[in-house]
Amino acid sequence: MKRIFVDEERCLGCRSCEIACAIKHSSSHKLEKAIQEQPLPISRIRVRKDEENAIPLQCRHCPEPCCVYACIAGGIRKDEKTGLVVFEEKKCVRCYSCVMVCPFAAIKLGEEEQPAVKCDLCQEEEIPPCVRACPTGALFFGQAEEFQELMEKRKKRGKKNALLNIG
Amino acid sequence: MHYLILGNCAAGLNGIEGIRSIDKKGEITLISAEPYPAYARCLITNFLIGTHSEEDLYLREKDFYQKNGVKVLQGKKAVKIFPQEKKVEIDDGKKIPYDALLIATGASPKTLRVKGEEKEGVFGFRTLEDARQIAKRAEKAEKALVFGGGLIGLKAGYALKKKGLAVEVIVKSPRILSRVVEENSSRLIARWLQEKGIKIRTGLAPREILGDKEMKGVILDNGEEVKAQIAIVGKGVSPNLSFAEESGINIHWGIVVDNYLRTNFQEIFAAGDVAETKDLVTGEHTINALWLAAQEQGRTAGINMAGGEKVYPGSIGANAAEFFGLPFISMGCVQARNGEIIKEKKAEKKFVYRRLVFKDGRLTGAVLVGEVEAAGIYMALIRKKDRVENLADELLEGWVDYGKFEKILEGKKGFRETITPDGRLIKLP
Numbered sequence: 018m019k020r021i022f023v024d025e026e027r028c029l030g031c032r033s034c035e036i037a038c039a040i041k042h043s044s045s046h047k048l049e050k051a052i053q054e055q056p057l058p059i060s061r062i063r064v065r066k067d068e069e070n071a072i073p074l075q076c077r078h079c080p081e082p083c084c085v086y087a088c089i090a091g092g093i094r095k096d097e098k099t100g101l102v103v104f105e106e107k108k109c110v111r112c113y114s115c116v117m118v119c120p121f122a123a124i125k126l127g128e129e130e131q132p133a134v135k136c137d138l139c140q141e142e143e144i145p146p147c148v149r150a151c152p153t154g155a156l157f158f159g160q161a162e163e164f165q166e167l168m169e170k171r172k173k174r175g176k177k178n179a180l181l182n183i184g
Numbered sequence: 185m186h187y188l189i190l191g192n193c194a195a196g197l198n199g200i201e202g203i204r205s206i207d208k209k210g211e212i213t214l215i216s217a218e219p220y221p222a223y224a225r226c227l228i229t230n231f232l233i234g235t236h237s238e239e240d241l242y243l244r245e246k247d248f249y250q251k252n253g254v255k256v257l258q259g260k261k262a263v264k265i266f267p268q269e270k271k272v273e274i275d276d277g278k279k280i281p282y283d284a285l286l287i288a289t290g291a292s293p294k295t296l297r298v299k300g301e302e303k304e305g306v307f308g309f310r311t312l313e314d315a316r317q318i319a320k321r322a323e324k325a326e327k328a329l330v331f332g333g334g335l336i337g338l339k340a341g342y343a344l345k346k347k348g349l350a351v352e353v354i355v356k357s358p359r360i361l362s363r364v365v366e367e368n369s370s371r372l373i374a375r376w377l378q379e380k381g382i383k384i385r386t387g388l389a390p391r392e393i394l395g396d397k398e399m400k401g402v403i404l405d406n407g408e409e410v411k412a413q414i415a416i417v418g419k420g421v422s423p424n425l426s427f428a429e430e431s432g433i434n435i436h437w438g439i440v441v442d443n444y445l446r447t448n449f450q451e452i453f454a455a456g457d458v459a460e461t462k463d464l465v466t467g468e469h470t471i472n473a474l475w476l477a478a479q480e481q482g483r484t485a486g487i488n489m490a491g492g493e494k495v496y497p498g499s500i501g502a503n504a505a506e507f508f509g510l511p512f513i514s515m516g517c518v519q520a521r522n523g524e525i526i527k528e529k530k531a532e533k534k535f536v537y538r539r540l541v542f543k544d545g546r547l548t549g550a551v552l553v554g555e556v557e558a559a560g561i562y563m564a565l566i567r568k569k570d571r572v573e574n575l576a577d578e579l580l581e582g583w584v585d586y587g588k589f590e591k592i593l594e595g596k597k598g599f600r601e602t603i604t605p606d607g608r609l610i611k612l613p
């Protein structure tokens with residue numbers, strides 16, 4: 018299946034992906050309106066950053082997802098056809114059981130009545146907006162082998178110029 | 185091949201799916217004591233509050249059983265197992281033969297054992313029917329008592345508070361959630377619940393339930409009389425296994441199973457609240473009566489019944505809940521008993537607390553109150569049993585910075601790997 022992969026050497030921690038994701042998951046789909054929405058739209062991708070490093074984290078759509086077993090509402094399933102780990106948000110009762118087991122801390126809970134959310138890989142988009150928004154090519158959307166190839170190409174080109182050789 | 189499954193909730197349902205992941209053809213018969221399709225037992229709280237209907241609780245599509253070729257004996261109970269004959273007797277007298285048997289009969293609430301317990305208005309909190317009866321009675325009740333300070337009792341109390349009743353929790357031990365979290369978290373959660381209007385009284389227990397046919401109140405063991413129309417008994421659960429008692433199946437706390445969820449009989453398996461498995465953290469045999477464990481065990485047992493060879497790594501005591509907007513999560517060992525090292529971080533005013541427990545350089549437990557988003561990272565570390573002593577302080581800050589986390593996961597760059605429920609690291613396909 019197509020997934021989002023990360024070349025973390027290229028991540029600057031600019032959070033463009035977070036903004037793009039939040040807009041995509043807003044009701045208006047427009048930045049200027051999205052920031053006024055109540056509740057505020059939540060980004061499903063999360064950039065972790067310290068002095069030296071940064072990396073965007075999001076649902077891996079694991080082959081054997083821990084969250085599916087944990088959900089007490091039966092609201093999470095692994096779709097055998099698409100490979101997606103699907104959250105049925107309307108079933109969420111905010112028990113935090115999925116948060117308890119996700120090794121990537123990829124699940125977020127917003128204010129009060131909001132359901133738990135995570136990356137849905139933006140099925141209706143050709144390329145997820147977070148990937149499109151990344152200015153350095155740190156995010157990649159495709160098959161594992163394609164990403165592998167890309168990484169090998171990039172490695173050959175050398176680390177130093179990574180940010181100058183986008184794509 | 186004829187598979188027989190006793191019990192139709194988390195463990196039984198996943199048993200069916202486990203079998204079908206390998207054997208699409210074998211016959212499956214399911215004996216279900218409750219008269220519904222499998223439902224989300226934990227959500228009877230939401231049913232009681234009134235936000236969920238019965239159908240909202242159903243765990244699978246209507247045609248699930250039919251699609252999976254499962255013959256369901258609804259409203260029937262297993263009464264005796266005959267392992268030598270490979271048969272199970274059910275309550276209408278019939279004996280059903282099996283080639284492989286899954287015992288997934290769960291557990292039932294313990295009783296109070298005080299005078300007057302049989303009066304109307306005294307409830308356990310386990311089934312949809314319990315919730316329905318409580319909801320009915322709550323319509324004309326003003327006050328409810330909860331006996332016991334465990335999660336189930338608190339959930340029932342929380343639901344009744346949400347319905348507008350006065351709620352008083354009566355606990356014999358000095359604090360609530362004594363088997364789920366340690367003292368600091370317990371105190372914080374209790375304070376939060378009290379601020380939201382749930383009264384908590386410790387060091388007390390009921391001596392007698394008062395009233396005629398219906399309960400009107402209770403006498404406590406200090407002689408005090410308290411008026412109430414509803415009492416919830418939250419004293420924990422005991423496994424449903426009376427039908428196995430004379431069968432020769434190994435029973436200790438629950439039905440004892442090995443790493444494959446198999447009992448001492450080759451073709452008999454057990455999973456869920458009825459099964460006693462190895463605890464992943466302590467290594468001791470115990471029942472972790474939890475949804476997550478029941479689902480994982482059910483699935484694993486199903487696979488093994490159908491000839492697969494899936495090892496169950498052991499269960500882990502882990503709870504997550506939210507009351508009035510305050511989340512908390514606890515997992516593994518939460519106390520220092522045997523040379524464990526405790527690291528903690530407090531912000532009492534903000535209702536935030538974090539505790540990590542280390543043993544021999546490994547993370548063996550965690551409790552998080554208020555800010556819980558990184559909990560899964562701790563869970564992964566506990567399951568993988570990696571040495572993390574050099575990361576203790578950073579872990580306590582709430583997150584392991586990714587680079588180090590990645591090393592812990594032994595993952596290659598770019599997060600091309602992930603970890604499975606049983607703690608294995610695998611490549612993303």
Ligand SMILES: Cc1cc2nc3c(=O)[nH]c(=O)nc-3n(C[C@H](O)[C@H](O)[C@H](O)COP(=O)(O)OP(=O)(O)OC[C@H]3O[C@@H](n4cnc5c(N)ncnc54)[C@H](O)[C@@H]3O)c2cc1C
Nearest residue numbers: 191193194195217226261262289290291456457473474475
């Ligand atoms: C209100 C509430 C909230 C909860 N919240 C959480 C939570 O947040 N997280 C968590 O991890 N766990 C929670 N739990 C616990 C969780 O529900 C159980 O661990 C889980 O349901 C166990 O599943 P099981 O299939 O083993 O057994 P059960 O759910 O008990 O199901 C067993 C089924 O077998 C049937 N049965 C019994 N005897 C027989 C027989 N002789 N023949 C045929 N059928 C029989 C029973 O009627 C029942 O339908 C909660 C429980 C309750 C009641």
